[in-house]
Amino acid sequence: MPAAPAPPKSILVVGAxxxxxxxxxxxxxxxxxxHEHLITVLDRSHLLGTPASDAASFDYNKILRQDYTDPFYAELAKESLKRWRGPGYNRTxxxxxxxxxxxxxxxxxxxYIQGSLAVNSLPGMQAAGLKAYSLDTPADIKQVYGRAVTGDFEGNIAYYNQAGGWADSRMAVVDVLSRVRARGVKFASGEAASLLFSADKKDVKGVTTKEGNEHRADFVILASGAWTGALVPEIAHDLLATGQTVGTIQLSAEEAEEYATIPITLLLDTGFYCFPPNKDGVFKFAIHDGGWLDPQVQTNLPSMPRTALTVGCERQQVPEAAKQALLRGLRRVFPKLATKEWLQSRLCWYTDRASGDWLIDYHPSYPSLFLATGGSGHAFKFFPVLGDLCLAGIERRLTPQQASYFSFAGDADRIDKSRGETALVRKVLEPLPIKAKL
Structure with a gap:
């Protein structure tokens, strides 16, 4: 088994x-x-030190919560929230x-609601002064929304966790990239198109970009999100690119004030979730479910992202069925907002694994290729602790429990149930015109 990379070995990280x-x-x-100069970060973004504009993390906000039925994830999320509250992350x-x-x-x-509340009510699970508690009646649910006008919430089961909220994901990632760049990490722009192999084809030595440029290194880390399947098609079935529907509404100053103190809302039966407005009065809402697929017949890939940067999709069209699902969610939670014009709608592309666990492991065939991906729609909340997990994976010191979640082997019987009964229902996008795919 080859040693983990250390200076003077060079590292290429694909994905910012x-x-x-x-x-x-x-x-x-x-x-x-x-030895920071030995690390190069390659990303599709034309603006060095910033994720590509269609990357999942390039967004107004992401939910940060410790609401899991699995104590392993709940404990990890609790530690992550602790770091979010501290230096380097708290401004976002x-x-x-x-x-x-x-x-x-x-x-x-x-x-899931009952199990998550039980886990978050255990001793030591809450930061000082915070608690999680059941909302037993529709009136109890409406109370946590303050002055904001809501739906009636009849027939719902719910709880409120004072721990958690949201982060400006774009700013959080850019902050980290700025820090490492200032320390000497190198950045390059280009879209990785294929792996570069050693002469005997038994190892990976870098990548070639669509522009034809080669980026070589002693060790390669694929952190390319929903685009990973194109680089390692042999495991694309385990890293499924799914499009999740997102909408935004521009609120007036008066509306922004009305909704300013609402909590994050997450309805597991439909996958609908929404945020308080950001500093610019933008209200974001979305669906987290099985998602949309864009199968690639020519390359035999199960799905690849279709974004506003995809040729032929410059004005990305969200499926009508997806828009209607978002509207149903708005009517259920904030009926007044369901009548407003949308600022934008798009598909945010996840990298889903059936278990919902991330992939932090060496490629089984190439000793110098490491994968850090498979966010499955919930990795960002762990941003402050995620790098330590990936480094532990690179250095082969994940605990047996961590390895059981994040390795290729993992637990084949574990299925992600956090998206309710919609979890495994995938929908397929209408094919693009042939000329658009050229």
């Missing part, structure tokens, strides 16, 4: 999003302190609390 930025931060704080974090709800009729989601 959540996984890439976090991993580089831990590398330069650890074995590459004083807004702790507004989280309302977790579901219709009683969705048995799987209702069980």
């Amino acid at each position: 999003g959540c996984f890439g930025a976090a991993t580089v931060q831990s590398l330069v704080d650890g074995p590459y302190r004083g 974090y807004h702790e507004c609390g989280v309302m977790m709800g579901s219709s009683h009729s969705d048995a799987e989601s209702a069980r």
Whole structure:
């Protein structure tokens, strides 16, 4: 088994999003302190030190919560929230609390609500002065929204966790990238198109970009999110690119004030979730479910991202069915907002694994290729601790429990149930015109 990379070995990190930025931060704080110049970050973005504009982390905000039924993730999220509140991250974090709800009729989601509340009520699970508590009636649910006008919440099971909120994800990632760049980490622009192999084809030595440029290194880390499957098609089935629907509304100053103190809302039975407005009065809402696929017949890939940067999709069209699902969510939670014009809608592309666990492991065939991906729609909340996990994986010191979650082997029987009964229902986008795919 080859040794983990250390100076003077060079490292190429493909992807400047959540996984890439976090991993580089831990590398330069650890074995590459004083040798930062040996690390190069390659990203599709034309603006060095910023994730690509269609990356999942390039967004107004992401939910930060510790609401899991699995104590492993709940404990990890608790530690992550502790770091979000501290230096280096707290300027992007807004702790507004989280309302977790579901219709009683969705048995799987209702069980998740009960289980998550039980875990978050355990001794030691809450930061000082914070608590999680059940919302037993519609009136209890409405109370956590203050003066904001809500739906009636009849027939819902819910609880409120004072721990949690949201982060400006774009700013958080750029902050980390700026710090490591200032320390000497190199950045390059280009879209990785294929791996560069050793002469005997038994190892990876870098990548070639669509522009034809070669980027070589002793060790390669793929942190390329939903685009990873194109680089390692042999495992694309385990790293499924799914498009999740997102909408935004521009609120007036008066509306922004009305909704300013609302909590994060997450309805597990439909996957609908929404945020308080940001400093610019932008209200974001979305669906977290099985998502949309864009199968690639020519390359035999199960799905690849289709974004506003995809040729032929410059004005990305969100499927009508997806828009209607978002509207149903708005009517259920904030009916007044359901009549307003939208600022934008788009598909945010996740990298889903069936288990919902991330992939932090060496490629089984190439000893110098490491994968840090498979966020499955919930990795960003762990941004402050994610790099340490990836570094532990690189140095082969993940605990047996961590390895059981984040390795290729993992636990084949574990299925992500956090999205309720919609978790495994995938929808397929209409094919693009042939000329648009050229």
